[in-house]
Amino acid sequence: xxxxxxxxxxxxxxxxxxxxxxxxxxxxxxxxxxxxxxxxxxxxxxxxxxxxxxxxxxxxxxxxxxxxxxxxxxxxxxxxxxxxxxxxxxxxxxxxxxxxxxxxxxxxxxxxxxxx
Amino acid sequence: xxxxxxxxxxxxxxxxxxxxxxxxxxxxxxxxxxxxxxxxxxxxxxxxxxxxxxxxxxxxxxxxxxxxxxxxxxxxxxxxxxxxxxxxxxxxxxxxxxxxxxxxxxxxxxxx
Numbered sequence: 001x002x003x004x005x006x007x008x009x010x011x012x013x014x015x016x017x018x019x020x021x022x023x024x025x026x027x028x029x030x031x032x033x034x035x036x037x038x039x040x041x042x043x044x045x046x047x048x049x050x051x052x053x054x055x056x057x058x059x060x061x062x063x064x065x066x067x068x069x070x071x072x073x074x075x076x077x078x079x080x081x082x083x084x085x086x087x088x089x090x091x092x093x094x095x096x097x098x099x100x101x102x103x104x105x106x107x108x109x110x111x112x113x114x115x116x
Numbered sequence: 117x118x119x120x121x122x123x124x125x126x127x128x129x130x131x132x133x134x135x136x137x138x139x140x141x142x143x144x145x146x147x148x149x150x151x152x153x154x155x156x157x158x159x160x161x162x163x164x165x166x167x168x169x170x171x172x173x174x175x176x177x178x179x180x181x182x183x184x185x186x187x188x189x190x191x192x193x194x195x196x197x198x199x200x201x202x203x204x205x206x207x208x209x210x211x212x213x214x215x216x217x218x219x220x221x222x223x224x225x226x227x228x
Binding site: 006031043058109110 | 159
């Protein structure tokens with residue numbers, strides 16, 4: 001079974017540009033979430049999608065947005081890039097079952113974004 | 117979610133068991149203990165989780181104290197590839213369980 005797939009793996013952008021990152025969840029997983037990881041702030045939750053709807057959002061400015069498609073694939077977009085947006089962006093997926101065995105979240109390898 | 121406390125770093129000799137502790141004294145009855153690890157430049161990898169019973173899988177064992185206020189992740193025979201940051205996370209069974217709140221974790225260094 002394929003894991004969470006993220007593309008691109010590495011990219012370099014210039015300040016003021018925008019970037020779109022893509023994520024394919026594990027087959028059958030309907031919940032997709034995004035995290036940002038920086039050396040200073042660690043791993044921080046960005047937002048979570050389920051059935052093409054954003055259900056939860058972390059404490060990030062509106063420049064960070066995302067969407068989910070009917071096949072559960074997701075994209076996140078960062079507009080007007082700033083130097084501080086340089087980070088590892090991680091996508092994660094889960095089944096989103098509320099059963100008693102828990103609902104494990106699995107991560108992709110991430111997309112390394114460098115803003116220059 | 118309950119807060120967790122982990123030592124910032126630990127060392128282990130290759131081939132020996134690595135025992136990583138975690139304190140979660142404010143854990144509530146509906147919260148699981150999850151362990152992830154992150155090898156440099158990669159995404160976090162799920163290891164194991166448990167509610168109140170000890171758990172074992174092909175990667176590790178999880179020992180949760182009877183009062184559930186602390187736990188220990190055990191890697192039975194550590195290898196150099198187990199060098200990583202290990203995160204202990206407390207996560208609710210429902211409701212707000214859509215996200216994981218990561219702390220700073222424990223950097224485990226396995227030495228030859």
